[in-house]
Amino acid sequence: MSFILTTALERSANRSLPEPLSGAVTTALEHLRKGCFQRSLCLVVSATSVASGLEVGYEHYKGSYSNPVMYTPVALSAALAGAGLLGFFSGVAARTLLRWISVITLADGIIGFFFHIRGVARKPGGWKLPVTNIVMGPPIFAPLLFGTSAYLGLMASYLRREEDLHSVAGRVHNAISEFAPGKADWRTNLRYGRFQKHLSSVTVLWAFFSGFEALYSHYKANFRYKAQWSPVLLTPLVMAAGIGAVKSRRIANTALPAASALALADGAIGFYYHVRGITRRPGGVKKPLYNTLYGPPVFAPLLFAACGFLGLMASLLRREKK
Structure with a gap:
């Protein structure tokens, strides 16, 4: 029997969480699945x-x-x-x-x-x-x-x-x-x-687009910080997991959520770094409009996080009818 992520999450929630919270988790997963x-x-x-x-x-x-x-x-x-x-x-x-x-x-x-x-x-x-x-x-x-x-x-x-x-x-x-x-x-x-394969395909495209944007945006900054390499390195990982998820239910329920969770976390951390970059510019928060305009693009990392969101959603859905 193949591994199903939502089933595993429901069992884990029922074992580890108190009743009101475990019920909310299982209900949310059922809503997604249906x-x-x-x-x-x-x-x-x-x-x-x-x-x-x-x-x-x-x-x-x-x-x-x-x-x-x-x-x-x-x-x-x-x-x-x-x-x-x-x-x-x-x-x-x-x-x-x-x-x-x-x-x-x-x-x-x-x-x-x-x-x-x-x-x-x-x-x-x-x-x-x-x-x-x-x-x-x-x-x-x-x-x-x-x-x-x-x-x-x-x-x-x-x-x-x-x-x-x-x-x-x-x-x-x-x-x-x-x-x-x-x-x-x-x-x-x-x-x-039932659109797991479709959403996995979309995740591949969006990962490529946002990864490419991160690549040349950070290239303009000469990759000053090592963290700027993280979305570039995660992009092929998310794309490979998405391509595999189209072909395999097991990959869709294992590798895809793992890679997507990393992308989501990386986007959130990148958002923090971009906000910090804006506050560290001359004038900092005293010149919010100017520094937002000419500092690092504040919401750009969230676009990369959106790829992780799409991938996680895909991993929780059911496969299309053949």
Whole structure:
């Protein structure tokens, strides 16, 4: 019998934790496994949208908003944060408003990726000097990473509400879903928490994007601190675990959560170091706006942590129906 992470966590919680806490842990794991965590993910979407909106807002401010399209991610991040909050209170808002704003935000990230590529190409030497112009030009994968919260919002729009898990209709639908023959479409898989392989694939892509961003961002700082190598070294580990998780349930329940937990912790530690870097600039906290603008990108490590979050979520979900 193959190792299942959620089953192992439930047994560990029942053995080691007092009753109220162990019950909460097992209930949360069941919600994740059955795809009934729409409200919770809506709150995550709202919080991540605020962080990514602030990050892109001050990065584009440094670019003087020279192109009107630079305002779009700032506006969309606010809209997505609001839609996430509405989705927490209303299932209708989650299935409609949150879904469409997420789609528009994802499209905006793809368009922004094109503009960043064009910005690199327009620098002196263009793509004939790829290393120099990628390092000194606009952060090439940042617009795609901006779509992280939008991707989570789109995912949340297809999930079920937490209260649906133990409702009569929810139990009937669960039984039908479990025993229905044939291959389910992606919407059904997502609705019932069966998208482990898909989310593992997304983790691989996001790890590559955020790892590349960390590489050239820290390269510009000449890797002054040894800790700056950590996201660069963890990136191939997370990518390998994600690729393995697509092919193997055992890897998805063992190597992927381990690598993802390291990435999540590394992103949190990196956030602390970036905040510390800002406070150590001349003027420190007395000049918060100036030092945030021209210090290390304060929320960038959280984008790497988001890869760990995606990987951990994938490890707790069920496999797609074949």
